[in-house]
Amino acid sequence: MKAREEKFAMVLSMKTEKLDKAHTAYYTTLKMSKDPFQQLEAMRGIDRCYDNFISSLTNMPLPASLTPADQEALRGEIAKLTAPIQEKKNENEAKLKVLAAAKGQAATNERSFASIRVDQTVPPVAQYPAADKMTAYLPASSDMTIGKVSRFETRTPKACNRSAILTGQLANVNTLEVAGNCYYSRQYEMVEKLGLELAKSKDTRALGLFYASVGADARGYNDKAMWMIDAALKVQPEAAPYVYQKARLTYKEDGLNSAMPFFEKVLDMQMPSTEMQTFAGVKAFSEGDFTKAIENLSAISKEQLYTLNVGTLMSEAYAQKGEVDKALSVVKDLLGSKKDNTDFLLQQAHLFETYKQSPTLALDSYEKAFKASQQLEMRDWLGKKIQYLKTQNKVGQHVISGDL
Numbered sequence: 276m277k278a279r280e281e282k283f284a285m286v287l288s289m290k291t292e293k294l295d296k297a298h299t300a301y302y303t304t305l306k307m308s309k310d311p312f313q314q315l316e317a318m319r320g321i322d323r324c325y326d327n328f329i330s331s332l333t334n335m336p337l338p339a340s341l342t343p344a345d346q347e348a349l350r351g352e353i354a355k356l357t358a359p360i361q362e363k364k365n366e367n368e369a370k371l372k373v374l375a376a377a378k379g380q381a382a383t384n385e386r387s388f389a390s391i392r393v394d395q396t397v398p399p400v401a402q403y404p405a406a407d408k409m410t411a412y413l414p415a416s417s418d419m420t421i422g423k424v425s426r427f428e429t430r431t432p433k434a435c436n437r438s439a440i441l442t443g444q445l446a447n448v449n450t451l452e453v454a455g456n457c458y459y460s461r462q463y464e465m466v467e468k469l470g471l472e473l474a475k476s477k478d479t480r481a482l483g484l485f486y487a488s489v490g491a492d493a494r495g496y497n498d499k500a501m502w503m504i505d506a507a508l509k510v511q512p513e514a515a516p517y518v519y520q521k522a523r524l525t526y527k528e529d530g531l532n533s534a535m536p537f538f539e540k541v542l543d544m545q546m547p548s549t550e551m552q553t554f555a556g557v558k559a560f561s562e563g564d565f566t567k568a569i570e571n572l573s574a575i576s577k578e579q580l581y582t583l584n585v586g587t588l589m590s591e592a593y594a595q596k597g598e599v600d601k602a603l604s605v606v607k608d609l610l611g612s613k614k615d616n617t618d619f620l621l622q623q624a625h626l627f628e629t630y631k632q633s634p635t636l637a638l639d640s641y642e643k644a645f646k647a648s649q650q651l652e653m654r655d656w657l658g659k660k661i662q663y664l665k666t667q668n669k670v671g672q673h674v675i676s677g678d679l
Contacts, residue, residue, distance in 0.1 A: 291328075318367065318370065319563065319595065321367050322364065322367050322368060322563060323595070325360055325361075325363060325364035325367065326364065328357070328360055329357045329360055329361055329364065332353050332356065332357055333353065333357060337349055337350070368563060386400075387652070388650075388652045388653050388655070388656035389652060389656075391656060393656070393659045393660050393663040394663065394667075396621075396624065396625040396628050396629050396637075397621045397622075397624070397625055398591060398622070398625050398629075399587035399588050399590070399591050399618070399622055399625075401557050401558075401560045401561035401588065402557065402584060402585075402588075403531060403554060403557050403558075404550060404553055404554065404557075404583045404584070404585075405584075406523065406526045406527045406531075407527075408550065408582070408583055409522075409523040409526060409550050410550065411458070411489050411492070411493070411520070411523070412426060412516045412519050412520070412546070412548055412550075413426065413427040413451070413454060413455050413458055413489065413516070414426065414427060414451060414516045415427040415428070415451060415455075416451065417451065417479075417482060419511065419513065419514035419515060419516070419517075421515070421544050421545055422545060424515050424516065424544075424546050424547070425547065426547065426548060427451060427452070427454075427455035429455060429456070429459055433452075433456045434456065434460070435453070435456050435457035435460050435462040435465050436448060436453045436456065436457070437457075437462070437465055439453060440453065440457075440465050440468050440469045440472065441468070443472055445469075445472065445473070450469065450473060450479070450482075453469060454466055454469055454470075454486050454489075457469065458489065458490075458493070461493075463489075463490045463493035463494045464490065464494065465490075466486055466487075466489055466490035466493070467486070467487050467489075467490025467491050467494070468490075469483075469486055469490075470482075470483045470484060470485065470486030470487030470488070470489070470490055470503070471483065471487050473486065474487060480507075480510055481507045481510035481511035481514065481517070482507075484503050484504070484506045484507035484510070485503070485504065485507045485514075485516065485517050485520060487503045488500045488501070488503035488504040488507065488520055488524075489520065491503060492520075492524060497524070497527070497528060500524055501521075501524050501525075501528070504517060504520045504521050504524060505521070507520075508521060513544075515541055515544040515545075515546035516546065518537055518540050518541050518544065519537075519538075519541045519546060519548075519551070521537050522534045522537035522538045522540075522541060525537060526538075538551075538554055539558075542554065542555055542558070549575060549576075549579050549583075550583075552571050552572075552574060552575060553571070553572070553575060553579070553583045553585055555567075555571045556568045556569075556570075556571030556572035556575075556585060556588070556589070557585060557588065559571060560588055560591075560592055565592040565593075565595045565596050566596065568588070568589070568592040569589060569592045569593060569596070572585055572588065572589040572592065573589060577608065577609070577612065580609065581609065581612070581613060581616075584618070586605065586606070586609045586618075586619065587606065587609075587618050587619060587621075587622040589605055590602045590603075590605040590606045590609075590622055590626070591622065591625075593605060594626055594629075594630055599626060599630040599631065602626055602630070603623070603626050603627075603631075606619050606622050606623045606626065607623070610623065615643075615646075615647035616647070617644045617647050617648050617650075617653065620640045620641075620643050620644035620647065621640070621641075621644055623640040624637040624638075624640035624641045624644065625637075627640060634664045634667070634668040635668070637664065638661065638664045638665070641657055641660055641661050641664070642661060644657055645657040645658060645661060
């Protein structure tokens, strides 16, 4: 009986020591690194340390030799031990959200490999879709009620009804369909003209100003587009497509930080679109809500995961939740279409090295990334990383692909 109790005490001591060492490592990285990418990863590492410690202690089997009363008392002592750790976890989560908001939103710049040590990996970071990926949203209906907004979609647009627009004979046509067909056939001047025509009527003024903004924006008249959407929002401020248009124009002109309040309002309005679903997924990831991140990103097609550059983010979200095999499956599926994509290869290497503790498998991914990379700074870092793994772990140069 005494041996079991001593073993329990030893395990408890080992877990506490492990937490202290891991926390020290991440905290040192946080303090020493000036790279926001590494700082965010260190904060998430600290969060994982706290979470694993609390979970392991709370669920750790108690010595069977103890009486029910003694077990209950021990549970109380464990709760006292984990309570301050939970408080630190809550504090860390709050700091993580602030750091993500300050650094994650600006994380669209190319990563600096010069600041990454060779004993570190290259995890993905929360990068919102670039401004040019936030495409215009043309509604399929004039009903802007939350939950009823839908997007005008057409794989093969019909001819743009120029005559109806130029003559102003719009009474007998579906103006939303006319606008969609003209926009998707790239006749943006007609979209703007249609908008100005609709804006003459009080009932369709907001919709007309919106179309005039969309048309002007597509033609490169940024100031005009912004003026038009501001006017539309004065008439109808709670129309999600209009707020989204304001957000994307602000993003292009003034950057993401300025546009964020508008994008967040669109999220609250639940406007269905691939771009906003991606935006929601990235936002959730940057705030540490990996379940919500997966919920949003997993609904996006594989093609869009690549186009919007969030495939590695979904992979990492699974890993952060402890579903490492699923994380590897996601990145392997992406590599099936883009086998030489360095972002995918670096994510695969990161998963093998960090979560699977397999430098051999990681080395294979790093070597493939080295061969595929066109960036001098990345190639320089990869060369040093490959040599480091070979030296430290005495692993060979090649791994059989079937092992993956």
